[in-house]
Amino acid sequence: MNFQNNVGNLKVILVEPSGPLNVGSVARLCSNFEVEELRIVSPKCNIKSLEAKKMALKGQKYLDNCKIFEDLENAIFDCDLVIASCGRVEISKNSFFESSEDLFNWISSFKKINNLAIIFGREDRGLTNDELLLANKTFNIPTSKNNPSLNLSHAVSIFLYELKKSSKRNLNSEQQVFNLASSKQIHDSFVEIEEMLLGVGYLLKHTSRAKISKFKNYIFRANTSMHEINVLRGIVHQINWYLNNSKRN
Amino acid sequence: MNFQNNVGNLKVILVEPSGPLNVGSVARLCSNFEVEELRIVSPKCNIKSLEAKKMALKGQKYLDNCKIFEDLENAIFDCDLVIASCGRVEISKNSFFESSEDLFNWISSFKKINNLAIIFGREDRGLTNDELLLANKTFNIPTSKNNPSLNLSHAVSIFLYELKKSSKRNLNSEQQVFNLASSKQIHDSFVEIEEMLLGVGYLLKHTSRAKISKFKNYIFRANTSMHEINVLRGIVHQINWYLNNSKRN
Incomplete structure (x- = not known):
């Protein structure tokens, strides 16, 4: 499956999700945006429950074929590039990206990414600092200071939308030949x-x-x-x- | 409340939503992105049910203060600019925007929009052609051809994210002085x-x-x-x- 020009396969990885509605919603989004695979690290809910299925609709196959891992390190074993969603701005500043455009232009700049992983943390606490260190870059969605916490599936939808959009924008741009360490x-x-x-x-x-x-x-x-x-x-x-x-x- | 530089108040309008989880999710998004008001045209579900509240979390006040209208025409009575979300590409082509950037740049180009309305249709059928005609422009989110249909709240999240982003981008750009007919x-x-x-x-x-x-x-x-x-x-x-x-x- 070809998600975008230079991305062979896109893996969406959820770490310890606790809401079956969220997992189902993310499965639907995987189908909406042609993700290759949904992976889950230690699910804290029944991902094949009726609630999850109800939200997944045509994304049902992502629940059926979902791969479960014990920890994040194992879940990204075959991924060349790993991007983590991060709600805490003080951490995401470290990623050195001033805007999401920079991040998505950066992703588009590689000649070929065989497996791109995007990881999303727990509904209540996000990703730990150790987990964030497994990512090449982090992605932060600007929200209200009074209520910055997005629902998990909304964060996934915005990320997938941006990635899809950047693939169109950079369709004809020159690509860097760069073999990044995984x-x-x-x-x-x-x-x-x-x-x-x-x-x-x-x-x-x-x-x-x-x-x-x-x-x-x-x-x-x-x-x-x-x-x-x-x-x-x-x-x-x-x-x-x-x-x-x-x-x- | 100031959503973005040139937008005084942002109204999110849902037309005949039938899922209480969706309505609750949208209420949460209104809080995440500093929307001024949630309006609903002829709700087809109980928007104050436990299911809706469960998803709204800190967006609860948007459910409590939600204004209900009989038809879309009345719901936009005080709005200067109306943007409609549209899943059908053949219709959204009419809006004359090739990319979402164009649309959001256009919104940012006005000196002042007192009330900006963004409208979203029914989960299964979207907006009717007559309803779309009440909008100045339409907005389409590019998705997979095999499963283009986004969940209602995901469409809302992407729209609000784009609007928030464009407000930052155009913070210092020169603004058109143009008094658009409502x-x-x-x-x-x-x-x-x-x-x-x-x-x-x-x-x-x-x-x-x-x-x-x-x-x-x-x-x-x-x-x-x-x-x-x-x-x-x-x-x-x-x-x-x-x-x-x-x-x-």
Whole structure:
């Protein structure tokens, strides 16, 4: 299925949704906007209940074929690019996008994204900071200061609408040839980076998480290419090897 | 309340909604996007039911203060500019807007719109052709050809999001000084125009409706000013007076 010119497959991922009406509504939206697959991380409701089906209408097949995952990390295992919806402006500022146009132009700028994931958090609390770090960029929808909290399916509808629209706008624009490192590749690198930084005493076990998060955030923002992350991994791998071997002697 | 720079008050108008969940969801959106008032034409459900309230959350006051009208014409009585959501592309083409950007730029181009109405039709059938004729412009959301039908509240969310966004974009742009004739003024003029055209034998009673509709559609598309519609009414009024008096003699 071709959602937009440069996006092969679009995966909508909900993290711990608790409302069956919301899940059903999102399934309908997946059908309205030609999403390839709906994935859910630890659903907190019965996603095949009558309530969900009632809202899904022609999007029923997205409920039937919905893939369930234990955590977000596993749910994005095959995704090249991950965008997270974020209601908290102070966090979304970190994504370095001043407007949604910038974000959608950025998505359109890649020659080919095989699997694009868009992730949406819990109805009451959104995504955790750790979950947000799995995303390359975040997306914030400007709303009223007095009542900023959008219903989950409304956030999904606006995101899918914008993505669909940007695909039309950029139909003929020149595309960047850029092989971005996937969210998973970056995540995996950080397991080795953390090991290294603990090994050399730069990080302490109890504070490493927070420090590593900042570094990870930077790597995401920098639009790191596949080649660049491989160079980084090579260096880290070598340092780790050296550290382990020198300890033994 | 100030929804956007040049829009004094924004009224969301639903025509014959039949789903209380939808009405409640729209009430929540009104609160998310600082709408001034929710109006409903002949509701086909209990808009103060538990289901509606469950979805409204902090938008509860929009249900409590919702104004009910018998027909759409009365519901837009005080509105300067009326935009209709339309799922049927063949009709929305008439609105002469190629993209939503054009529409929202157009809305932003007016110096002041005291009351802007956005209208949404029935869940199953949308707005009738007669109802669409009460709008200055229509707005269509591009969706999948296989399943184009959006849930009512999703259409509302996308429209309000776009409007909010365009208000930011055009914050400092130069604004047109243009006093557009209101939807009601144009509508009222056509009562006299129809009388005249029937009087001079241009229209026949049983076909006048369809012919008048085309003419009306044209006047809307032409962005007729208050001054222009007054000139038109003056002419028509005079002709009608002459026709009535010459009959008597």
